[in-house]
Amino acid sequence: MSYNVRVWGIRERTDRRKPFMVRWTVNGREKSESFMTSGLAGSRRSKLVTAARDGEPFDERTGLPASELRAIKQRTTWYDLAHEYLDQRWDRTPGNTRRTLADAFAAITPALVLPGVTYPEPRVLRRALYSWAFNKNAWAQEPAEEWRKALDWMKRHSLPVSALTEADVLRAALDALCRKLDGKTAAAKTARRKRAAFNEVLNTAMEKGFFAENPSTG
Structure with missing residues (x-):
């Protein structure tokens, strides 16, 4: 787990099926997720930013905030x-x-x-x-x-x-x-x-x- 998290702006790639990419790094390790619409990408970016601002640690391997990782494990x-x-x-x-x-x-x-x-x-x-x-x-x-x-x-x-x-x-x-x-x-x-x-x-x-x-x- 790391608190060294940086969330970048949304990147648009018009040649992709899911053109809107959310990118962030956890302790220098780059992660990304792609979405069909800018709205979905913006919502995802907001969640990541909120988690980082709230002082939530992120998992270096998956790039996910601790709360999301716990929820996945429970399911x-x-x-x-x-x-x-x-x-x-x-x-x-x-x-x-x-x-x-x-x-x-x-x-x-x-x-x-x-x-x-x-x-x-x-x-x-x-x-x-x-x-x-x-x-x-x-x-x-x-x-x-x-x-x-x-x-x-x-x-x-x-x-x-x-x-x-x-x-x-x-x-x-x-x-x-x-x-x-x-x-x-x-x-x-x-x-x-x-x-x-x-x-x-x-x-x-x-x-x-x-x-x-x-x-x-x-």
Whole structure:
């Protein structure tokens, strides 16, 4: 976090789809956002200026004021985090590791939902997660209708990332990694691979400021 913030004037680029750019720096690191209209750009600039004048620190990595960053973290679900993690790693990850990640996330994600809810067709949900949500190669096409319904349900019911600091939630997640869809115990080697993948996502979440320490190792 830094209080060294400078907000520049709005820049217009007539050759762009979003021609109005808001630019600012946080401790010398330049950030920008583009908008369709000057009104939207002006509103965004005003919010940044107000936050800086009020003495609010800004995050150097994202460029966002602390209050905005907190709001984003509170809204971010486990499903969002896992999806983003896979998206960022996909192109530099070999095929076997991609399958391990998809398998781990498809196993754990249905366990990290709001209390008391269960999808009525768990096999459909798991297949939708493994074959589409956590398979970037499939994103070029829309998912099948039954998969889309399952994924929409998951987006609505996925727990916020912050819930993983709760012991019972973390325990449920780790237990899901050790079991097959039918409830039987998974092979120890398979469980270890899945747990390693889960742990990497938590490390990434820690680096982004969701946790002070990795909840699975702290």
